[in-house]
Amino acid sequence: MNAHLVRTAAEGRRHGPRARLRATARSEWVKLWSVRSAPAVLGATAVVIVLGALVLCSGYRSGWASMSASERAAFDPASTSLRGIEPAQLFVGALGVLAVTGEYGTGLIRTTLAATPQRAQVLVVKGLVLGAVVWAVTTASSFGAFALGQHLLTGPVPHAELEDPGVLRAVLGGGLYLTLIALFGTALGALSRSTPLGLAALFGVLLVLPLMVGLLPSGLADGILPYLPGEAGSQVWHVMPPSPHSLGPWQGFSLFALDVVVSAGAVLTLTRKRDV
Amino acid sequence: MIEARGLTKRYGRQTAVSGLDFRVEPGRVTGFLGPNGAGKSTTMRMILGLDLPSSGSVTVNGRRYRGMVWPLHEIGALLDARAVHPGRSAYNHLHSLAAANGIPRDRVDVVLEQVGLAAVARKRVGGFSLGMSQRLGIAGALLGDPGILLFDEPVNGLDPDGILWIRTLMRSLAAEGRTVLVSSHLMSETALTADHLLVIGEGRLLADMPLDELIARDATDRVEVRAVDHHRLAGELRTLGGEVTLRPDGTLLVVGVESAAIGELAAARGHVLHQLRDVTSSLEEAYFRLTEGSVVYRAPVPA
Amino acid sequence: MPTDTSGTPVPAARARRPPVPRHAPVTPLSRGRAVLASEWIKLRSLRSLRATALSGFAFSVGLAFLVCSGFQARWHTLGAQAQAHFRPVDTGLGFLQITPLFFGALGALVVTTEYGTGQIRGTFVATPQRPLVLAAKALLVGLLGFGLALVTVSAAFLLGQSRLSGATPHASPADSGAAGAVLGGALYLTLTGLLGLFLGALARSTAVAISALLCLFTILPVLVNNLPKGFVWRHTVPYLPSNLGFSLWHSHVGFLLRPVSAGCVLALYVVVTAAAGMALLRTRDG
The missing domain is CATH 3.40.50.300 (P-loop containing nucleotide triphosphate hydrolases)
Structure with a gap:
């Protein structure tokens, strides 16, 4: 090859798989922050998590007098302040799906894969970059929601401290759960390669499935419900188990993590063979 | 590569x-x-x-x-x-x-x-x-x-x-x-x-x-000639073995006789020429010859 | 030389090609009918709509079958309290907590797919009377949606009840409240279809519209329904679309609104969203 073809373009090139990985991560980082949707959705996620604490904790404070003794005994102040996670999972899940399907929709994926033919690496790094950002934002929001919620729970209403058993785990668990949701969305987006299909799959599993199972006779429902991905995963941000049949916090979280790993594995085997 | x-x-x-x-x-x-x-x-x-x-x-x-x-x-x-x-x-x-x-x-x-x-x-x-x-x-x-x-x-x-x-x-x-x-x-x-x-x-x-x-490749080279007495020239070119077409504007399109030969003939027979030009076929013509029969989407020819 | 209807000669070049036939004279009615026809053709030929409608039907009927079969098989294992609280109509129509998502998505897709593909520009070039376009879509979604909803809810009801027999209580269409619940359920689904349509017109994006529907119909109810029933709760939560719908088909309304007023409030939601959609349609570009 002619010597004059080697020019400034090659200067940044380093050798070895670590350099390749770093380059892919930088590219995905630039892509994530250079469209308005990611910061907007992440901002909305933070707002919803904190807003959930505001609405629910003030709701319990004002309605405490009308609650029965058994309802009061079942009240979990820590996870009540964290329940903004339930609507927030819509945002981070959609962000995960769109991170992949957006590229397929525009055809940008062809440019991306022409620049980095290591497809598995592109998808894994895309998930990790998004996951890291989602983790940082949602963990910080969980702490904010917890602080605000406990501040609102005054007078006769019990409140929680971070030092209480299981509370710090639950607050940290909020960020971990939402991070897994984003990764689950990324995997389902990569499997379906279509925004509506990916969203339908994600929210079908997370939101519709538990509602469906809840319609069944209680004996049957109790046997299925705890093992559904969203139900299992959300134990990690609860201090008191929501039902006697619930899995343990880390047990449930591991099961959800396994679901995510399995769907990611399916993606990685498929992408090798698929045309784009 | x-x-x-x-x-x-x-x-x-x-x-x-x-x-x-x-x-x-x-x-x-x-x-x-x-x-x-x-x-x-x-x-x-x-x-x-x-x-x-x-x-x-x-x-x-x-x-x-x-x-x-x-x-x-x-x-x-x-x-x-x-x-x-x-x-x-x-x-x-x-x-x-x-x-x-x-x-x-x-x-x-x-x-x-x-x-x-x-x-x-x-x-x-x-x-x-x-x-x-x-x-x-x-x-x-x-x-x-x-x-x-x-x-x-x-x-x-x-x-x-x-x-x-x-x-x-x-x-x-x-x-x-x-x-x-x-x-x-x-x-x-x-x-x-x-x-x-x-x-x-x-x-x-x-x-x-x-x-x-x-x-x-397999293009037929043609020569375009404009002569004052194109009728006489056409006849003479045909006797040389050329295939001659007379266009309405009086231009002769010659296939089978090279332009050099036409020029020499004209000089020998005293013809006044206004134009003597080689016509090569275009890429478009060559392309159509190649792809004929292999066009997948072809619109119906308007009647 | 050829002449036109009034006998005036027309230039040969124009006469050679027959003019595109046009309904004359143009009245608001004929304009509306033309828009309706055009929207109907589009609706009919959209594959994603057919898929959503079909999967909504299959989902509802299948879930009713599954749930009722489950109760039939497990009836003897249920406690006395659970048996006493069992209402065959409510259980059989339980799918109505989820099916609104399908109808909402159906309505939203009618608009958002046009924005997604850019076809909406062609639509508005053909009919600059934008609110008329949206109204035509709404009319079709309302009529077809009600038909589809009635068929879906009735079929699911009949199949579900047919699974219940012996000791398990079951309902027949003639029972008091059964027909009302089926009709209420169909009305609820129709109104969510229209709500989805106008949300779609506001959002102009499938992802945003469907996320909004998910928020309204699955997340908000789970979040707030079990809060203590204080003063604020009683004046806000019963007005959530999902709870208004619940009032329309469920026999146990508790703190929620009565069916007729619930139906009216839900219709009001649709009207307000429609007004917002129409107003924005006039001012927005594209």
Whole structure:
């Protein structure tokens, strides 16, 4: 090859798989922050998590007098302040799906894969970059929601401290759960390669499935419900188990993590063979 | 260099590309011609490792694309100019591509300048015209300063200035010793840029030869003559074995007698000639001869 | 030389090609009918709509079958309290907590697919009377949606009840409240279809519209329904679309609104969203 073809373009090139990985991560980082949707959705996620604490904790404070003794005994102040996670999972899940399907929709994926033919690496790094950002934002929001919620729970209403058993785990668990949701969305987006299909799959599993199972006779429902991905995963941000049949916090979280790993594995085997 | 061996792609029962063997050599512009649906884009996608061949192989600098670690340093491609996130700025689009291949960030400014988009670098791509998107796609191809360039229909949507610009660009890239493969369905444009041609039809290779040779191959050379006494000249040319047609404007179209022989005959017989000109056939005519019968989408001829 | 209807000669070049036939004279009625016809053709030929409608039907009927079969098989294992609280109509129609998502998505897709593909520009070029376009879509979604909803809810009801027999209480269409619940359920689904349509017109994006529907119909109810029933709760939560719908088909409304007023409030939601959609349609570009 002619010597004059080697020019400034090659200067940044380093050798070895670590350099390749770093380059892919930088590219995905630039892509994530250079469209308005990611910061907007992440901002909305933070707002919803904190807003959930505001609405629910003030709701319990004002309605405490009308609650029965058994309802009061079942009240979990820590996870009540964290329940903004339930609507927030819509945002981070959609962000995960769109991170992949957006590229397929525009055809940008062809440019991306022409620049980095290591497809598995592109998808894994895309998930990790998004996951890291989602983790940082949602963990910080969980702490904010917890602080605000406990501040609102005054007078006769019990409140929680971070030092209480299981509370710090639950607050940290909020960020971990939402991070897994984003990764689950990324995997389902990569499997379906279509925004509506990916969203339908994600929210079908997370939101519709538990509602469906809840319609069944209680004996049957109790046997299925705890093992559904969203139900299992959300134990990690609860201090008191929501039902006697619930899995343990880390047990449930591991099961959800396994679901995510399995769907990611399916993606990685498929992408090798698929045309784009 | 790009090399295809027995390259075949089937989608279900339909064969898009079948048994292509070709080499795209450096130092010249290779035109990739064929009617719509002939398999040009499929072939380009297989070169870039986007689609996997059903059988056969295609290599870039002797290696399969999927095995390349920093491909943009070796090959740059413009596939679909609209395949950009509309919300991203031109700069950030190129920056993410540069980052993916360890290309220094200053190259982004260099290529934006080179394609004439420096002024709109920070604007969202969604507002770009097709011509501007096309320039952005070309900037992406040039980013890694690669030895091989692939352009799929690069002049689509460009204005005459843009067309001239890309023609000059491709010629100079080839002159620098790079490999340039340009697909097109515009004959006149290809005739002006390409040195070598690959022609495919219905997924099969129809021709792989220099442009001049393709045009000259089984082309019938004709000579156009304008003479004051064209009736007498026509008769004399026929006796020499020429096939002569008289056009309504009085021009004679001669096949089978070379222009030198016609000139000598005219001088010997005292003819006054106003014009004596060789007519070579065009790329378009050569192309139609090749692809006849292999056009996949053909509109019904209006009655 | 050829002449037109009034007898005036027309130039040969124009006469050679027959003019595109046009309904004359143009009245608001004929304009409306033309828009309706055009929207109907589009609706009919959209594959994603058919898929959504079909999967909504299959989902509802299948879930009713599954749930009722489950109760039939497990009836003897249920406690006395659970048996006493069992209402065959409510259980059989339980799918109505989820099916609104399908109808909402159906309505939203009617608009958002046009924005997604850019076809909306062609639509508005053909009919610059934008609110008329949206109204035509709404009329079709309302009529077809009600038909589809009635068929879906009735079929699911009949199949579900047919699974219940022996000791398990079951309902027949003639039972008091059964027909009302089926009709209420169909009305609820129709109104969510229209709500989806106008949300789609506001959002102009499938992803945003469907996320909004998910928020309204699955997340908000789970979040707030079990809060203590204080003063604020009683004046806000019963007005959530999902709870208004619940009032329309469920026999146990508790703190929620009565069916007729619930139906009216839900219709009001649709009207307000429609007004917002129409107003924005006039002012927005594209």
